[in-house]
Amino acid sequence: MEKRGNYIMTKEIMDQNQIKRSLIRISYEIIEKLQNPDELTLLGIKSRGESLAKTVAQLLEQNNPETKINLYDLDVRKHRDDDRQEDVTNDIPKDAIDNKTVILIDDVLFTGRTIRAALDSVSEIGRAKRICLAVLVDRGHRELPIRPDFIGKNIPTSINEHVQLQLGDTQAVILN
Numbered sequence: 452m453e454k455r456g457n458y459i460m461t462k463e464i465m466d467q468n469q470i471k472r473s474l475i476r477i478s479y480e481i482i483e484k485l486q487n488p489d490e491l492t493l494l495g496i497k498s499r500g501e502s503l504a505k506t507v508a509q510l511l512e513q514n515n516p517e518t519k520i521n522l523y524d525l526d527v528r529k530h531r532d533d534d535r536q537e538d539v540t541n542d543i544p545k546d547a548i549d550n551k552t553v554i555l556i557d558d559v560l561f562t563g564r565t566i567r568a569a570l571d572s573v574s575e576i577g578r579a580k581r582i583c584l585a586v587l588v589d590r591g592h593r594e595l596p597i598r599p600d601f602i603g604k605n606i607p608t609s610i611n612e613h614v615q616l617q618l619g620d621t622q623a624v625i626l627n
């Protein structure tokens with residue numbers, strides 16, 4: 452985030468309705484791409500992916516009552532390559548991962564390092580049949596070979612900007 456003098460410039464890039472519409476589209480794409488799975492495990496990456504995952508789970512449940520939706524939060528700090536915290540654990544049963552189609556959900560995809568840590572966090576619990584990634588905003592600047600399967604919006608950014616999901620009234624803003 453770049454500070455100009457004492458000011459931070461902010462620009463809204465998605466309002467509440469646009470975010471909701473994106474999540475509705477993603478929930479349809481999940482079912483279309485995964486061809487009516489019997490069971491899905493959604494993992495909201497802490498901390499801003501949690502509420503998005505909850506909304507996607509509700510939408511999937513509404514539109515696909517025959518699909519069982521497991522929903523958990525995933526804390527990836529134990530496997531981060533920067534600020535690693537060894538004592539972090541996840542309360543996710545092995546049964547929710549083993550042989551399941553797992554969908555990681557996060558607000559922003561940037562370098563990809565959080566998702567790399569998420570993959571290690573999931574593998575520590577069990578062996579998924581398949582792991583997919585859904586993000587609200589892909590802002591580019593990847594540092595690892597990671598790409599999302601479901602994207603709310605691609606937002607080209609400069610490296611020193613910061614995209615943030617503001618959870619109070621649920622809007623995505625770009626700060627520069």
Ligand SMILES: O=P(O)(O)OC[C@H]1O[C@H](OP(=O)(O)OP(=O)(O)O)[C@H](O)[C@@H]1O
Nearest residue numbers: 497498499557559560561562563564565
């Ligand atoms: O692709 P990356 O470069 O890893 O960046 C994306 C991650 O950064 C943010 O989380 P942050 O680590 O700021 O934690 P927070 O969600 O708790 O704010 C965001 O919510 C993503 O999880």
Ligand SMILES: O=c1cc[nH]c(=O)[nH]1
Nearest residue numbers: 559561612613614615
């Ligand atoms: O722009 C960015 C970069 C990393 N994490 C965010 O939440 N936003």
